[in-house]
Amino acid sequence: MSIPAIILVQPQLGENIGKAARVMLNFGLDELRLVAPRDGWPNPAAGPAASGADGVIDRAVVFDDIADAVADLNRVYAATVRGRDMPKPVVTPQEAAAEMRAAIDAGQRVGILFGREKSGLSNEEVVFADTIWTVPVNAAFASLNLAQAVAIAAYEWHRGSGDKPAQWDDSPPAPKAELEGLIGHLEEELEAHNYFRPAERAPTLRRTLRNILEGGGFTAQQVQTLRGVVKALASPSRDRGE
Amino acid sequence: MSIPAIILVQPQLGENIGKAARVMLNFGLDELRLVAPRDGWPNPAAGPAASGADGVIDRAVVFDDIADAVADLNRVYAATVRGRDMPKPVVTPQEAAAEMRAAIDAGQRVGILFGREKSGLSNEEVVFADTIWTVPVNAAFASLNLAQAVAIAAYEWHRGSGDKPAQWDDSPPAPKAELEGLIGHLEEELEAHNYFRPAERAPTLRRTLRNILEGGGFTAQQVQTLRGVVKALASPSRDRGE
Numbered sequence: 006m007s008i009p010a011i012i013l014v015q016p017q018l019g020e021n022i023g024k025a026a027r028v029m030l031n032f033g034l035d036e037l038r039l040v041a042p043r044d045g046w047p048n049p050a051a052g053p054a055a056s057g058a059d060g061v062i063d064r065a066v067v068f069d070d071i072a073d074a075v076a077d078l079n080r081v082y083a084a085t086v087r088g089r090d091m092p093k094p095v096v097t098p099q100e101a102a103a104e105m106r107a108a109i110d111a112g113q114r115v116g117i118l119f120g121r122e123k124s125g126l127s128n129e130e131v132v133f134a135d136t137i138w139t140v141p142v143n144a145a146f147a148s149l150n151l152a153q154a155v156a157i158a159a160y161e162w163h164r165g166s167g168d169k170p171a172q173w174d175d176s177p178p179a180p181k182a183e184l185e186g187l188i189g190h191l192e193e194e195l196e197a198h199n200y201f202r203p204a205e206r207a208p209t210l211r212r213t214l215r216n217i218l219e220g221g222g223f224t225a226q227q228v229q230t231l232r233g234v235v236k237a238l239a240s241p242s243r244d245r246g247e
Numbered sequence: 248m249s250i251p252a253i254i255l256v257q258p259q260l261g262e263n264i265g266k267a268a269r270v271m272l273n274f275g276l277d278e279l280r281l282v283a284p285r286d287g288w289p290n291p292a293a294g295p296a297a298s299g300a301d302g303v304i305d306r307a308v309v310f311d312d313i314a315d316a317v318a319d320l321n322r323v324y325a326a327t328v329r330g331r332d333m334p335k336p337v338v339t340p341q342e343a344a345a346e347m348r349a350a351i352d353a354g355q356r357v358g359i360l361f362g363r364e365k366s367g368l369s370n371e372e373v374v375f376a377d378t379i380w381t382v383p384v385n386a387a388f389a390s391l392n393l394a395q396a397v398a399i400a401a402y403e404w405h406r407g408s409g410d411k412p413a414q415w416d417d418s419p420p421a422p423k424a425e426l427e428g429l430i431g432h433l434e435e436e437l438e439a440h441n442y443f444r445p446a447e448r449a450p451t452l453r454r455t456l457r458n459i460l461e462g463g464g465f466t467a468q469q470v471q472t473l474r475g476v477v478k479a480l481a482s483p484s485r486d487r488g489e
Contacts (some may be wrong), residue, residue: 011471024392024395027392027395028391028392028395029390031384031385031389031390031391031451032384032385056390056392057263057388057390058388092466092469097406099406122416129275137405140273140402141405141406142273143272143273143274143275143405146272146273146299146300147273148273148298148299149270150266150270150298150394152392152395153266153269153270153273153395153398155396156395156398156399157399157402160382160399160402163383163384163385164339164341164383165452194480194484195476195479195480198480198483198484199479199482200476200479200480200481202469213290213469214472215470216469217463217465217469217472217473220463220465221459221462221463221464221465221466222462222463223459223462223463227455227458227459230456233442234433234437234442234456235480237437237440237441237442238436238437238440238442238477238480238481239480239484240440240441241440242436242439242440242481
């Protein structure tokens with residue numbers, strides 16, 4: 006059976022990568038993905054901190070960017086404790102564990118993104134996720150250590166193993182790579198149609214579009230349909246006699 | 248109101264004491280007790296690892312032995328992942344949190360003992376507890392990092408408190424009339440761009456598009472953005488010199 010992938014985005018310290026690997030294995034998770042780890046990979050500090058979870062470290066896969074790291078996943082969560090003004094559902098670790106189990110039972114692949122130690126995930130990174138994963142904490146002291154956040158995700162995953170699965174739609178969201186294809190296609194055509202003006206608003210417009218498309222829960226077939234729509238709209242119009 | 252005390256028995260590394268303090272405060276616990284810390288106290292490695300939870304470190308109290316450390320407590324838990332052949336109840340972190348809350352509500356004082364990093368609590372130490380506190384883990388890789396074990400205890404304490412994560416604006420879906428405006432606009436432009444061909448497939452294509460747009464859960468603002476996208480795509484392209 007598939008399990009959630011733990012995806013560390015630009016982790017800074019090898020020690021934290023090792024500690025995350027250790028606590029993952031404590032709770033039966035062993036699929037670790039690293040996006041552009043600051044000090045490269047392998048990192049000599051990771052192994053000792055993993056305290057025996059060497060298999061998790063050895064099988065960790067490195068990606069250049071988040072899009073690649075989530076390309077094969079159907080559902081992605083973004084771990085954050087800060088409020089984000091984004092139209093995405095927000096779930097607790099407990100709720101996320103139940104959702105992930107139901108998704109996996111339905112044949113989907115899922116993962117959770119965790120940000121760098123100092124600053125977490127940027128808004129540009131959170132948009133890659135369907136759902137915001139957040140731990141209820143003491144608001145006056147909210148900054149969780151990276152490996153501790155992973156610990157709580159892993160603990161809840163394992164704890165919920167006896168919980169009843171929620172019902173799940175049998176049309177799974179498209180793999181992220183297909184959604185990425187749609188986003189790339191749309192942006193290219195919008196670029197050609199002068200949509201991203203003025204230039205200083207372009208990053209916000211791109212993020213807004215990505216949020217809309219990531220949040221739609223579109224199936225692979227729907228993504229294909231939307232590509233057809235973009236292609237048709239961008240083509241010459243008969244009414245204008247082009 | 249009283250809260251559970253976290254009692255570290257002969258902790259070896261100052262760094263782990265600091266990390267335990269940090270995650271305690273993340274979840275609203277601030278009473279740390281240390282029984283004969285190996286490297287004495289204060290420990291210069293604890294403060295940096297606490298990452299701002301200085302108050303917990305500063306107020307930590309050192310005891311010579313467990314008996315002294317638990318003298319004022321009514322209920323004591325012993326954290327262990329190994330099976331113990333002892334006539335004591337065994338509870339999960341979740342069950343312990345509920346029990347502790349009930350005990351505290353009844354005016355009792357409670358605490359949890361955590362053993363040294365290398366070997367945990369000895370049987371002679373576990374006897375000081377009323378109840379065994381144990382985290383369900385992967386039996387094949389059961390050794391939890393000290394600060395991670397504290398993290399799970401603190402997380403469960405806080406989780407049971409009924410506190411919710413700060414809720415983001417729910418961003419309700421757009422009124423249907425606005426969605427209808429988008430669908431009408433899109434269909435009109437697609438018509439102009441010869442999308443609905445062959446004619447006998449048009450009803451199916453329209454239904455497919457409606458399913459996609461109704462299912463997206465788009466907010467009013469997102470609907471406005473999508474109208475802008477349709478307008479831009481349907482407009483003359485600069486690349487084609489139209």
